[in-house]
Amino acid sequence: MITLDLILPDTRYPIHIGHGLLEQVDLLLPHLPVPKAAIVSNETVAPLYLARLRQALEARGVACLSVVLPDGEAHKDWQTLNRIFDALLSGNAERKTTLIALGGGVIGDMTGFAAACYQRGAPFIQIPTTLLAQVDSSVGGKTAINHPLGKNMIGAFYQPRAVIADMDLLATLPERELSAGLAEVIKYGLLGDADFLAWLEANMPALRARDSTALQYAVKRSCEMKAVIVAEDEKENGVRALLNLGHTFGHAIEAGMGYGAWLHGEAVAAGMVLAAAASAELGWIKQEEVERVRRLIAAAGLPTRAPQMPVEQWLSLMAHDKKVEAGTIRFVLLRRLGQAAIQPGLDITLLERILRANS
């Protein structure tokens, strides 16, 4: 097991990465202020892992509630969030009851947001069960639900007490979800580590074959990079925005196609190709580097083209991006492969050109 520490001004917490961690409740117990927990999972993950976690906790004297939500981004909304509150209140959960997210990014984001709001703040722990959640969404305290007009528009910065990334849980992950997680892994290489990018190009077949050593390294390197960036800028006033490489385009795809039609990672993948293409248009990178990005994304089993939408729809969807300031969309682009940078505003004809070429 590897343990990384995420150190923030007001708190710090461990990210444990390894095998067989689900039932190692010694990793959880120090973070429960009272022996009561509420496990939040979904209909796909719960049959696989919920009983094992619950029994391991109950064997150590922790009283457990559980809530099983429908699976998928389409349910990352207020109605579903309310089911967590209903279960907490019906089960007399107190302000010190610890919420445990057992699932992918949607469950992590919703459980974290529920914890942020329940009685104005209850403790919570992330046990991510997808690659995407392990490398990205479970770390850093961004929690949210979607609004019909924009992705992750309603949420909170609220840090977990611990993150437990058990590699063994990836064994049951569908192929498509594995690829979606690889999109966020590729993002780390592109935005900040050219060596890691080269490593990913060399090891993509091993990752897709779920080679245990390769996966653990990819999770560790991604979490390391995220921890450094979040430690520097918890509330996204600066450098943290770079973690949104591909996400301004990606969120527009998700909202435009209807939440759940494209997986988040798939939308981010196509969004990163658009970001690379825009970077080439600005002369920041070469066209052949765009193609290198496209090849790696294709090798991960991910889409390299965005869906067709009228440019007005793109603009209207992107206008709700959280990086918009004074009416200007701040795009995260590639200064070079391995170094992202913010570009405030893009010419509309440039946008039309890259959308036409990559949709």
Next chain:
Amino acid sequence: MITLDLILPDTRYPIHIGHGLLEQVDLLLPHLPVPKAAIVSNETVAPLYLARLRQALEARGVACLSVVLPDGEAHKDWQTLNRIFDALLSGNAERKTTLIALGGGVIGDMTGFAAACYQRGAPFIQIPTTLLAQVDSSVGGKTAINHPLGKNMIGAFYQPRAVIADMDLLATLPERELSAGLAEVIKYGLLGDADFLAWLEANMPALRARDSTALQYAVKRSCEMKAVIVAEDEKENGVRALLNLGHTFGHAIEAGMGYGAWLHGEAVAAGMVLAAAASAELGWIKQEEVERVRRLIAAAGLPTRAPQMPVEQWLSLMAHDKKVEAGTIRFVLLRRLGQAAIQPGLDITLLERILRANS
């Protein structure tokens, strides 16, 4: 104008108390990071004050959205909160758009919670238009909505950038709302300042006649006490719980009778009588002091008796109180008049006795 400063570990903000402040937008402008604001008000307050505030801001170059919600505690729920998000997103409000709460406690709590959640945190300012909001709910950063199973169960600690308490706005306040505000003022005397309690007994007729000097002093003294307590314990890990004197009983009355049937201040008033009665049962204060509390509350035009509910309903409603720890309700009682203290748990026969005597 008097200005108090609330100083917290991560932030500080002014509480301005005085006359003619609504249109003094110089008090607001330093707190707007960008010249864009969203004013949230309700159907009662908006016709009186919204246009004046909006025009004053627009005259200084601030672009304004506005959202007018239905009035009353019955609407302090997710459906109504969502109307704020709809308006913000439809109006392309950005993360730095400042939300301005123009209304009473319900508007302040909902606007603050919307600001806490919108894009994971937008700035907000409180312009309380009721006495209750001016002396209590606008200060200290408690924001929330209700859940059918419990009052203020879903919310956040999220501080405003400024609080503007304009005494002139109280001129249009209905009698019943004025009395409801006086409940929270009396609370401050009871929990922490015996001299202020005596002052309230002497000045209750002046306060109910809306004597300007008396009202301003009552607002100032209440805000001073709240600022000291919140500065010491922002997240309610200790002394801040004392501000909930009367509220454990009061929240049960509000939820049990249906939100809006009893005004918050009315429920707190009856709750303070119950707290005083319980304190007398424990031998902390004398029965004649309970009657002194009851007389002051009656003099403020407030109910001194709780509605009749079966004791099981009281217990079930109070079980969702945020001060419950390890299954025990932590009651805020009166060690003496002018000094509150926490009592973990009350004997059920004692509870039955005080409920029977005071319902």
